[in-house]
Amino acid sequence: MATGSFYPPQRTLMGPGPSDVSPRVLGAMARPTLGHLDPAFVGMMDEVKTMLRYAFRTTNQLTFPVSAPGSAGMETCFVNLVEPGTKVIVCQNGVFGGRMKENVLRYGGVPVMVEDTWGRAVDPQKVEDALKANPEARIVAFVHAETSTGALSDARLLAQIAHRHNCLTIVDTVTSLGGVELKVDEWQLDAVYSGTQKCLSCVPGLSPVTLSARACDAISARKARIQSWFLDLSLVMAYWAGDGKRSYHHTAPVNTLYALHEALVMLEEEGLEKTWTRHAYHHHALRAGIEALGLEFVVPETERLPQLNAIRIAPGVDEANVRARLLKEYQLEIGAGLGAMAGKVWRIGLMGYGCNERNVLYCLGALEDVLASTGAPIQRGRALDAAHAVFTRGS
């Protein structure tokens, strides 16, 4: 018996990613596949690089999407910059800082951990102290937008501190790119990686990266060979750069790159600053509704990400059952807690194309209905009223 075609159900994705993909992006993916060295394709690759520079606010020559998800961008930065014995200050305030540590260890580096409470930003003073105590450190690595907790760290300040101590920075911007202010050149960030599936409204599977001239010099000065063949930037760039002449390194995910191209066109059309404002605006409306439901945010207001809302689960609530019902009855996905926050929080994403008035109202209405039906002390209608008040005010 033959297996039938797969038709996914139509969900609304409001978790930590993947987020809802724009139909324009999905449409772009269905265009004819080209050879990966076809001049028409190479021209499109150049446009992707130019538009990524716009998104990252950088003029870095070495800016391109790694052909694999965000985690591969992380590996690219670490494997190219960390040599055996390199000391790296790794800031951890959630799940992804822990993965940075794992990267450093696997490439033979020596991680020095700077730990902060989950749900808080990275404490710059602790980073300063760690650098003073470890003058031989060469790199400071941190997550700009910690998706596991919803905390935003001060990337500009952390980079300033790192440079004062003669260190490069490796910065995770998987969830921040296209969602909150990010200025790679102005903030002097060195090795920066992101993802397509969070605030760029694109499908998963690519990892935009950008490296400063300082980072490139550090890679050129390496003594030890780069431990990964696939992620070795000097090899990858023979395919992604070079005037006119490109040589085969791997087969690019051609149609996924059409998707990223379209997503970046949409970002340019809207304008980067407007995108940041849109995320903040819809977060305010969601917050008003969440608070009207009597629920609390994990992260203090000044350190909070608009695009990832971590909400404490009240005692006695069967959190998995609520998520299962949202999926079944509303076709709505919200995120569970990750790592140390498993079972303690829900994570509601307002990312990219999915960050809109309809989704805010839909999510609040669904959550209110499901919670009220489990007997939670909720007055129906209040969450939507609170969100509507923000939308009516327009701020």
Ligand SMILES: *Cc1c(COP(=O)(O)O)cnc(C)c1O
């Ligand atoms: C999602 C995410 C990643 C990993 O990206 P994948 O596309 O899942 O590999 C890394 N860092 C942060 C902060 C993320 O949110």
